[in-house]
Amino acid sequence: MSSRLSLQAGSECIIRSLGPDKKVARRLAQMGVLPGSRLRVIRLAPFGETVEVSIDQGQYFALRNDEINILDCEMVAMPLSDKSVKIEQYYQIRSLSGGKTFQQKMEHQGISPGIIIQIRELNKPPILIGLLQEKKIVALGFGEAEKIIIEVIDDPPG
């Protein structure tokens, strides 16, 4: 499964290959960003042209949008609204970006970091997710889904 890193604070991927641009690939390699490195989006610049990322060895970089877009990645964590999210699949919530109000609103509905969810409806709004422990279904808008960072889990629980 290869895809592009979705540009949302908190999303994370493992680099599979450095992409076709030789100059960019060479530069990234020299700076220690290599296939197998974990890339995490820290924050986006005001106009979204530049993205601050960190790699697992604990270094911080600013990369251009187009440099990230050509990387071949395997997603580890992404927003719920990401293209790679699949229906019926189980995910674990990693973090909630956005302000305090949003976090409180989500927690009120039982959505908080650590819980496991199953995607029920994805293609047309609202997005429906099933909360595994509480056994209930929550409806989310696309804007809300964008701020929920989820993590791929290998085995469906139970």
Added chain:
Amino acid sequence: MIHQDKEPIVALSSIPNTGKTTLFNLLTGSSQSTGNWPGVSIEKKQGHMRLGEYQIQLIDLPGAYALLPTTEEEQVVRNFFLETPPDVVLNILDARNVYRGLGLTLQMAMSGLPMVVAVNMIDEVQKQGAELDIPVLSEHLGVAVIPISARTGEGLPELQRALYQLIKKPAHTRSPHISWPPVLEEAVKSISRKIDQCSEFQKLDHNFLAMRLLEDGNNSNIVHDEPVAMAVKNWRQRVENITGSEIPVICAKCRFNAARGLVLEATHQQPIPPDARSEKIDRILLHRWFGLPLFLLIMLVLFQAIYGLGVPLQEILSQGFDAGEAWLRAQQSIATLPIWLQSFLFDGVWQGMGVVTSFFPIIALFFIFMTIIEDSGLWHALHF
């Protein structure tokens, strides 16, 4: 032992932003200006220092990530190393992120040149409660590794001692253990044997030269020998065919694999984020929506402050000038001068000086504020 008649040359080299220039200033006692953004040192700078009986020339090279140049600074570094190899290499690692710098350190170590590694900003790492196993680093790199803090001067005597010993008794650095793909290893050996046959190169390790040629094929100014150039061309093709990727990327991968293992062994804690406090400040100043308005607000406050403080000062100065003019005009000796000369002196020279000086407070304040802003790194953050 290095000849007394020639000043031994020590070259400072590291990746950008590791405190190279700060260390250079500390060692030479000069005050080159440093900046807290990368790319401050684009030209190489020279200075002198005394170690025991030696007068040493210290060269501050610009920051580079690798010896295969992609930027102008890296071109300077590469040319310096290959054309005029220094007597000793003083490599700097950032203690907060050893991994990132090790790519270059390993490359330098392969050159065989005598080398000392200074691990800078060790105090900050200790403050964060992390530990860096210096003996392990030293053992694996095969060179002296000295923890220092260029900012406080901690570890400086030890570093000077290590440099002194290496100048007194130069020891070739043995090539670090890095596992390469077999075909690359074969290529290096074969080309290095060809280089052995031409006697131009004594200082640099021939395997290292072979590796440089393989990575940087089109730059034939390193070796002018025809058989070598041919061999490089053939091997490059073969290696890329077999491995299916570019040689510079393969080399970087192998180096960083070695670096990763080394870091795993030498750090006794998870890699630490650069600075928790600056991380917090970043979160506010670099906020996606508030960052830019906040920056503009800071600039507005700054300009308001300059004018708020500057204008009263300006008035005081201009009043002073007016009073001075009245006093001078009242002087007998000046009143007797021809009218045109008086006019020249008062309306030309005196008023001219008055206008220029009246700008002084504003400009001075502007510079003071800009220095504060610059030191705080806000300017650097603006690039982002």
